[in-house]
Amino acid sequence: MGEILLEVKNLKKYFHVAAGTLHAVDDVSFTIEEGRTLGIVGESGCGKTTLGRTILRLIEPTSGEICFNGKDLRKLNKSEMRFMRREMQIIFQDPYSSLNPRKTIAETIEEPILLAGLIPDSDKRFMRVLELMGTVGLAQRLINTYPHELDGGRRQRVGIARALAMNPKFIVCDEPVSSLDVSIQAQILNLMKTIQRDMGITYLFITHDLSVVNHFSDDIAVMYLGQLVEKAPSETLFQKPLHPYTEALLSAIPVARIHNRHERILLKGELTSPINPEPICRFAERCNQCMDICTKEDPPLIEARPNHFVACHLHKPMGS
Amino acid sequence: MEATASAKPFTTKKEFYAQFKKKSVTHELWLRFLKNKTAVIGLVIFCIILAVAVAAPWITSYDNVVVKMNIAERLQPPGAAHWFGTDELGRDILARIVYGARISLLIGFSAIIVSLMVGLVLGGTAGYYGGKIDSLIMRGMDVFLCLPDVLLALAIIAAFGNTKVNLTIAIGLAFSPKFSRVVRSAVMGVRDNEYIEAARSIGALDKRIIARHVLPNCIGPIIVQVTLYVANAILTIAALSFIGLGIQPPTPEWGNMLASGRTYMRDFPHIVLAPGMAIFFTILALNLLGDGLRDTLDPRLKH
Amino acid sequence: MDAQQNTLEIKNLTVEYVVDDEVVHAVTGVNIAIPAGRTFGLVGETGAGKTTTALSILNLLPLPAGRIVSGEIFVNGQDVFKLSPKQLLAMRGSQVAMVFQDPMSSLNPIKTVGEQIAEGMKIHRGVSDKEALRQATSMLEMVGIPGDRVSEYPHQFSGGMKQRVIIAIALACNPDLLIADEPTTALDVTIQAQVLKLIRELKEQSRMAMLIITHALGIVAEVCDSVGIMYAGRIVECGTLADIFDNLRHPYTRGLFDSLPDIENRRAELKPIPGLIPDPMNLPPGCAFHPRCSYAKPECSQDLPQVRWLSDTHYVCCHLYNETTENML
Numbered sequence: 001m002g003e004i005l006l007e008v009k010n011l012k013k014y015f016h017v018a019a020g021t022l023h024a025v026d027d028v029s030f031t032i033e034e035g036r037t038l039g040i041v042g043e044s045g046c047g048k049t050t051l052g053r054t055i056l057r058l059i060e061p062t063s064g065e066i067c068f069n070g071k072d073l074r075k076l077n078k079s080e081m082r083f084m085r086r087e088m089q090i091i092f093q094d095p096y097s098s099l100n101p102r103k104t105i106a107e108t109i110e111e112p113i114l115l116a117g118l119i120p121d122s123d124k125r126f127m128r129v130l131e132l133m134g135t136v137g138l139a140q141r142l143i144n145t146y147p148h149e150l151d152g153g154r155r156q157r158v159g160i161a162r163a164l165a166m167n168p169k170f171i172v173c174d175e176p177v178s179s180l181d182v183s184i185q186a187q188i189l190n191l192m193k194t195i196q197r198d199m200g201i202t203y204l205f206i207t208h209d210l211s212v213v214n215h216f217s218d219d220i221a222v223m224y225l226g227q228l229v230e231k232a233p234s235e236t237l238f239q240k241p242l243h244p245y246t247e248a249l250l251s252a253i254p255v256a257r258i259h260n261r262h263e264r265i266l267l268k269g270e271l272t273s274p275i276n277p278e279p280i281c282r283f284a285e286r287c288n289q290c291m292d293i294c295t296k297e298d299p300p301l302i303e304a305r306p307n308h309f310v311a312c313h314l315h316k317p318m319g320s
Numbered sequence: 321m322e323a324t325a326s327a328k329p330f331t332t333k334k335e336f337y338a339q340f341k342k343k344s345v346t347h348e349l350w351l352r353f354l355k356n357k358t359a360v361i362g363l364v365i366f367c368i369i370l371a372v373a374v375a376a377p378w379i380t381s382y383d384n385v386v387v388k389m390n391i392a393e394r395l396q397p398p399g400a401a402h403w404f405g406t407d408e409l410g411r412d413i414l415a416r417i418v419y420g421a422r423i424s425l426l427i428g429f430s431a432i433i434v435s436l437m438v439g440l441v442l443g444g445t446a447g448y449y450g451g452k453i454d455s456l457i458m459r460g461m462d463v464f465l466c467l468p469d470v471l472l473a474l475a476i477i478a479a480f481g482n483t484k485v486n487l488t489i490a491i492g493l494a495f496s497p498k499f500s501r502v503v504r505s506a507v508m509g510v511r512d513n514e515y516i517e518a519a520r521s522i523g524a525l526d527k528r529i530i531a532r533h534v535l536p537n538c539i540g541p542i543i544v545q546v547t548l549y550v551a552n553a554i555l556t557i558a559a560l561s562f563i564g565l566g567i568q569p570p571t572p573e574w575g576n577m578l579a580s581g582r583t584y585m586r587d588f589p590h591i592v593l594a595p596g597m598a599i600f601f602t603i604l605a606l607n608l609l610g611d612g613l614r615d616t617l618d619p620r621l622k623h
Numbered sequence: 624m625d626a627q628q629n630t631l632e633i634k635n636l637t638v639e640y641v642v643d644d645e646v647v648h649a650v651t652g653v654n655i656a657i658p659a660g661r662t663f664g665l666v667g668e669t670g671a672g673k674t675t676t677a678l679s680i681l682n683l684l685p686l687p688a689g690r691i692v693s694g695e696i697f698v699n700g701q702d703v704f705k706l707s708p709k710q711l712l713a714m715r716g717s718q719v720a721m722v723f724q725d726p727m728s729s730l731n732p733i734k735t736v737g738e739q740i741a742e743g744m745k746i747h748r749g750v751s752d753k754e755a756l757r758q759a760t761s762m763l764e765m766v767g768i769p770g771d772r773v774s775e776y777p778h779q780f781s782g783g784m785k786q787r788v789i790i791a792i793a794l795a796c797n798p799d800l801l802i803a804d805e806p807t808t809a810l811d812v813t814i815q816a817q818v819l820k821l822i823r824e825l826k827e828q829s830r831m832a833m834l835i836i837t838h839a840l841g842i843v844a845e846v847c848d849s850v851g852i853m854y855a856g857r858i859v860e861c862g863t864l865a866d867i868f869d870n871l872r873h874p875y876t877r878g879l880f881d882s883l884p885d886i887e888n889r890r891a892e893l894k895p896i897p898g899l900i901p902d903p904m905n906l907p908p909g910c911a912f913h914p915r916c917s918y919a920k921p922e923c924s925q926d927l928p929q930v931r932w933l934s935d936t937h938y939v940c941c942h943l944y945n946e947t948t949e950n951m952l
Contacts, residue, residue, distance in 0.1 A: 037343065057515060082525075083523075085523045086523070089521065092517070094467075097515060098513075098518055099515055100536075100537070101537065102536045111524070115528075116523060124334070140340075143336065143339050143340050144337065144342040146342075146343060146345070159518075162522070165522075166522070193601050206409035272445075
């Protein structure tokens with residue numbers, strides 16, 4: 001514990017579209033320690049999904065550094081990167097489209113092991129598949145079933161088993177429970193936590209659901225229109241958010257309670273465009289604490305409290 | 321968490337697989353197909369035609385009946401001795417239809433297989449990679465798509481000579497652009513699924529992804545098109561033979577039978593009726609079959 | 624009931640789907656009553672039968688599979704199943720309006736939003752084109768969209784705004800009953816907050832009754848007056864907001880609340896409901912929830928629990944309450 005497994009520095013991903021340049025991920029930097037979970041939250045268009053895939057180089061970054069276990073991933077060539085993939089896996093959001101409908105779940109779980117050549121013996125490989133199925137709580141009798149015979153929760157377990165097949169150190173979880181029913185969500189989240197404890201995996205947990213991320217992550221980073229606007233340990237973020245967007249986001253969470261309800265902070269207007277954004281604070285237009293400087297300068301990410309980062313003109317760096 | 325109830329102790333994969341068999345998807349699809357009445361009719365008609373074509377050498381003799389002239393018996397209407405009558409050279413029309421089936425089906429299917437091979441490669445590459453490669457390939461195909469199938473095949477035959485092999489290749493190439501389109505759109509439909517990205521994330525090479533993940537999921541629309549294009553190919557062969565550029569007499573082919581029977585059509589309609597009906601029923605059967613396959617394989621109906 | 628009739632009354636509704644010779648029991652014996660000006664939340668997970676219930680109100684079940692087996696539905700006292708197609712058409716849009724989950728596919732991309740809002744008005748109230756446009760503009764303003772956007776097309780609006788447009792269309796003819804099926808599920812949480820505020824305001828300003836279908840208890844807490852919890856086609860618990868949130872009695876309801884992450888207490892492990900949602904073609908015998916219930920008794924797998932009234936407003940369907948009304952959880 002304490003060792004930094006992943007360090008992302010000034011990561012950018014821009015897309016060229018007809019109207020200009022879309023800043024999907026704009027100058028994002030953070031670190032994750034081994035065995036911890038970093039939650040990335042934000043609403044649609046914030047770039048969190050692109051961020052997850054860019055870190056794994058499933059989408060090629062435009063610029064920036066991705067240091068995994070000390071190695072800069074951008075400097076690796078194709079086959080070196082493929083080798084690296086054994087350590088960095090991904091769990092997808094949609095249990096319906098993330099499994100090949102023509103492969104049985106055994107074939108799907110076996111494929112990464114086969115590709116990596118980790119277990120040449122067919123029977124031993126099969127045992128490993130059964131072991132993985134056991135880890136994720138799938139009954140052995142399901143071994144030759146096709147995805148369409150299973151419900152969303154079980155399919156997601158297959159996706160998790162596939163991600164675990166090569167014994168990775170790091171898993172990007174892209175909204176892994178958003179498509180599932182509430183009672184199943186809890187099952188899958190508990191499973192993922194157990195796996196983390198037993199295997200020491202580091203998670204990057206991407207979601208739009210704040211109550212889930214609070215429960216699941218050690219630290220949380222909030223994204224807005226491609227930028228990282230706040231990052232802090234979960235408890236701190238929920239109790240003392242610094243960025244006005246975070247405050248609004250937290251107050252917007254529907255609470256299943258009829259007493260002690262708080263007044264909602266409602267944001268004005270809508271998201272501004274991520275295409276050719278101006279070098280000012282991208283949240284300025286909607287912010288109820290907007291100052292003059294916010295419409296002139298883009299605030300940098302600073303450490304306002306110990307281990308609590310925020311990009312907002314309302315706050316000054318520690319010690320200044 | 322489910323109880324991981326295991327079966328009796330096992331040591332090998334084989335034993336385990338024997339206990340928990342894969343569900344047969346083909347069987348389910350077959351059952352669904354059978355519910356579609358018109359599709360079954362199409363299948364039945366097609367099977368009859370196929371059976372007749374295959375059994376041709378046993379039904380009648382090629383040298384003695386199909387090509388041997390028998391002027392004494394020419395232009396006889398359908399009767400006991402000759403069920404479909406005889407043509408202008410005294411040959412039994414039924415025997416000629418039967419052998420004509422062989423030619424049509426053989427060349428028709430072979431030609432489409434050629435198209436499929438070309439289409440899979442070109443369409444698969446264009447659909448999977450997209451971007452500039454896609455534009456390049458597709459614009460190339462567009463040039464050929466502008467020309468009617470018959471014309472393209474004609475050009476190739478005119479250039480390279482009129483043999484059965486050339487005819488097959490000509491028609492095959494003529495249909496390739498269409499097939500490339502079909503494969504390309506099927507591939508594009510599959511490409512954006514997350515399981516393709518998942519395959520990349522576990523380190524699969526593009527080759528493997530296309531072969532094992534993309535194409536197997538495109539089979540549906542491709543099979544449907546194969547059946548429909550075979551029908552088109554058979555029509556093209558008939559058309560070419562009709563104008564004298566396909567199969568040459570005395571080899572029987574429905575198209576050239578129509579051509580040679582043209583002059584006698586007024587007084588002896590049975591000469592053109594038989595090959596005409598043969599073409600009609602074959603195309604009908606293949607179309608019904610193709611539509612039935614499309615309905616059966618429609619992924620939306622599956623779940 | 625009371626002197627005034629309820630805007631919506633569903634009595635003993637049972638709906639089936641017949642697919643490939645297999646029968647799906649989508650809804651069984653459902654009773655709902657919504658007086659004017661009140662909002663009822665129908666809560667359940669996938670396959671519970673909530674959407675089917677809603678579609679039945681306007682006789683919008685997909686044919687030929689959907690079949691209303693028994694039951695009655697009264698809107699403003701009229702028996703919906705006895706209406707002629709013409710009368711039914713007249714009812715849809717003017718007395719009853721429906722808002723669906725996905726704003727993307729609910730709007731016609733080739734008509735301006737103004738035209739779509741005005742359409743209902745012209746059909747049901749015979750308003751002239753000019754007047755309809757004027758009213759459409761004010762409807763947009765009412766849902767918080769600048770009136771001058773009335774001649775824009777749906778693709779020019781964001782997700783949240785599209786949902787507001789859909790609400791405007793639904794409200795254009797002043798319906799007595801609004802049915803909203805997961806109205807905010809597809810929206811971001813901050814936009815959801817805006818739309819929920821809008822719904823609350825509409826509630827306060829009009830005498831419109833609302834049926835809100837959702838799986839999110841947080842939304843129910845925000846906008847509903849009474850709640851019905853659905854499981855496997857039946858309502859297993861029903862009562863006022865206070866009955867359900869402060870005084871719940873059914874084990875499934877308890878399970879639903881327990882599986883939500885508690886913002887106050889992040890360390891606690893989530894308590895999911897074990898097992899899976901039952902297959903509607905193959906429901907367990909007796910109480911459909913018994914395989915997953917930690918309070919299950921022998922009779923739960925044999926007999927269907929009957930409706931037990933715990934108070935004037937609160938009832939539950941569970942064998943735990945056959946003898947008593949005390950909290951058994």
